[in-house]
Amino acid sequence: MGKKGVRIGLVGYQFMGKAHSHAYRDIPFFFETDANPILQAICGRNEDAVSQAADQMGFASYETDWRVLIERDDIDVIDIVTPNNTHAEIAIAAANAGKHVITEKPLAMTVEEGERMHEAVSRNGVIHMVCHNYRFVPAIQYAKKLIDDGRIGKIYHFRANYLQDFIMSPDFPLIWRLNKDVCGSGALGDLAAHSLDVARFLVGEIAEVSATTETFIKERPTGAMTGGLSAKVEGGEKGQVTVDDAVAIIAKFESGSMGTFEATRFAGGNRNRNQFEINGEKGSLRWNMEDMNKLELYVADDEVGMQGFRTIDVTEESHPYMDSYWAAGHMIGYEHTFIHLLHEFLQGVVHGKQPTPNFSDGLKNQVVLAAIEESARSGRRLSVAEFRDTVKKA
Template sequence: MADSKPLRVGMVGYAFMGAAHSHAWRTAPRFFDLPLAPQLTAVAGRNEDGVRAAATKYGWDSVETDWRRLIDRDDIDLIDICTPGNTHAEIAIAALEAGKHVLCEKPLANSVAEAEKMTVVAQAAAERGVLSMCGFSYRRTPALALAKRMVEEGRLGDIRHVRAQYLQDWLTDANAPLTWRLDKAKSGSGSLGDIGAHSIDAAQWITGMDITGVSALLETFVKERPLAGDLVGLGGQGGPDGPKGPVTVDDAALFTARFAPKHDGGRPSGAQGTDGGSRQGPIGIFEATRFALGRKNAMRLELNGTKGSLAFDFEDMNSLQFYDASLEPDAGFRKIMVTEPTHPYTANWWPTGHGLGYEHGFTHQVVDLVNAIHAGEQPSPSFADALQVQKVLAAVEESANNASRWENVHKEAS
């Protein structure tokens, strides 16, 4: 990589996701042979003291207090967006129109209309060689990537059931402060978009099918919370005895779903009919909550097919459970340790049996993005892929707002 052309990165935002992305940009070229050499050129944030501290801590060369300055700079090739969802569209569109590649955190936007506009701009930019990707990092978990490979190989046969949960417990304390993630104007939605979006994307990606309709229920358990930080205002006091503000997003989301093969002129992996069965897609059930006491980051996915089943839980992220129905019926699930060099991404890391962690998904995301940019190929997931997730999120909210009425996921631009 010493002779590789640099890929100069400007990142917007430096909190939790900014830390994960910074680690990935630094680490990827040290474990993978990349055709472009990522450089942590500049990071932007509104708080000058905060962004300077982050730049020093995470290894960025310079700072800006206005993201527009990143886009204006000639020494920036790619904009990495790690900000709340209400800012994604403006930043991404400006960057793409200025000729900068874009990596944008999920969910793509706070509305279908914003996501559609971003997708149109991204498709036009791609024709000029300017590429974009949405950051659904769980796609780069080796065990989930292996699950997709096994589905593509037909080892599950026709998929009948998709069962997805994303369970956390960090909001169970009613006195936890009111942050931007609990403000619909900034975050778009609560557990649905924050963590449920990952389950939706993973389920569609692994099955090779789209969710076409949903029936949903959303619940907010804690209606108001103590204000925190600059939300309190001058002279205000935070904490449980101070002023409170309304929670305007969901705490938990539940929905049933139906899948159908993609209508792209070809037959997707996982489509029905390989065993003489119907072409009807599978049915699914999804749950996302930040109120599941004891569950820290249980991103779970199970697929049941005509030939076998797969099950995954991120709290045991280096393994995949597989049931092969061609074996003795009483054999049950067997555990695959996804640490072999033949498994996705793992050959570049540690010896067999030495597991990976949460941060490695972001590193693999950088690897795939850099390789795609160098090859001039559309990275995956594209903004169009992320728009499909956005349409599912919108359909879930619409159904929940209408007494769980069945809501179709619209394919046409709204």
Template structure:
């Protein structure tokens, strides 16, 4: 893979809503806090609604806009294609971008199916371009520090990982039937939307999956047809109802290649949980806990602490010795959700210069897609599935 020699990299982004806003913010802040090997230039965004995409471009600081993503890929003044569109569009856009020699970063999950994901991976390998997938939670400093402790052997042999990703934004049966609730657009429901993050974090921290068994449930079978209206909000378009074709909740058990056991739960029906992405990892020498709703804190237990002082200690991961946070504020001055994207895109930009594809990349996306497919197959067959 040939690295970039220019001092700037020109970004073309397909989509401009929730994640588009997040990525735009991150690109603009990277040079403020870090010294990337190349500076991102917000060159152009694309979207089908001309008035809306024009307004988004002006508000978020993009130099121009297109109403067709194909035109964005054709432009000679674009080096990177950033895909923040619904899942069913990822494969077509990414493959076309790779064939045009563009570097690519896309939101998760990588694709709708394993076959699509594999075609995307083959395309970026053939084109020899830099590629990443946006599992941003890997880049939370507390998660990075947890990985460091595990790699150093501070927890010893890993016995358990339990991960829950709990939301409640669709618990109201009158919440509209948006794209996230249609299998032909999203691929799956809670599983692919939020469970995919737990799967990626488990692979990042514990290792590869060996086998799993699962169950899935759709609690509300029909909803009024509607569209997303920003963030995780939506509005109905009328009284017409449509069928929900994805899971509302998924639970599964897993065994890992290293012998660890995993318990996973992903649901958008956990009342009172707005975005509770959490995990606990137990090893022979200690344990680690993390919760996204308190993302700067890491709970750590070491078995060799003296009797009477044993128990979980709370680490505020904001010291200069912790990953990434030395670029920000003094210790104890916390950072937020948006900073995980700054860290991810910072690594992506450096990868373009170095001619590498930092993890998680499309290879990880394929592996994660195979796990998502295994979860669905297990729920359908009611059997353990070997990966």
């Protein structure tokens, strides 16, 4: 049986567009897969820029209107890597057109949007996924195996922080990531959303939250992104920052475990320090994205005098996904997390099997994000389930 062609329509072409395009191109190179991703069309509003992106990334064609892209009968998948305020409209239209859908995180701007997105993909029977790529770091997948195998026993604590510093200068411009109408929230939806998803993946669902947020620089010069996390000032005007710069969260999991989360774009010297530590009755685990191939493990019943964290080099063929790459000790990088995620997505498309994290996971994460925002606003500790019931009745 030969590979099945899956024709990709990508909406967006900047930072995440490059990451997704690269992954589609590399999946058949590294993995024994039943899917052959075909880069059929890429979409963006700026015709010159999207035309150049199509040539650079290897797409056969381009569109300047995502509605036209969705109407095309030579597209199987709509991949959404646009700002957050566009996710719902594009995803729902794609699902209604019978297209499989994957979108960048967070799933939506609000719980209500997330509910409509989930209903649309469910009603139309399409495969769907949310791009929480950090789940697909081999070291995190291996941590999941160790937890499921009972190696660290009952979990007492999950603590995570996601630290960046790219907007610390007051001269950094007011980009879309700092506009609530476009992104929904700041460090919360951009950074903490990843940590919360990893926590749900490793420990389980979150039952209660208490949070505080802060916006340190409340006014900035207007400007626009120029690729990656770089930006330029445009014009001489200034505008209001309408999202959080930092968030701190105390959480309780349904299992009884305690969670603490911090996310900030004001941690000088930290470019992308996404890390967590998990403490259980039999041991502990630690991981840091800035050294993503390493997983630290402490085992409580080690011999006295030899106890402490050991470092596991997660590059052996026995580790998740690593048998598709290089010899042990040869590192992989950030881009490979997207290869793994999109490989699982395409396998789901070909075989009609729903992968995770999907829109159901994205919606659960959206409820937690909304509960955190409300907790920070009101100063109250909130039950996530009771908060969701309140949202549904509103």
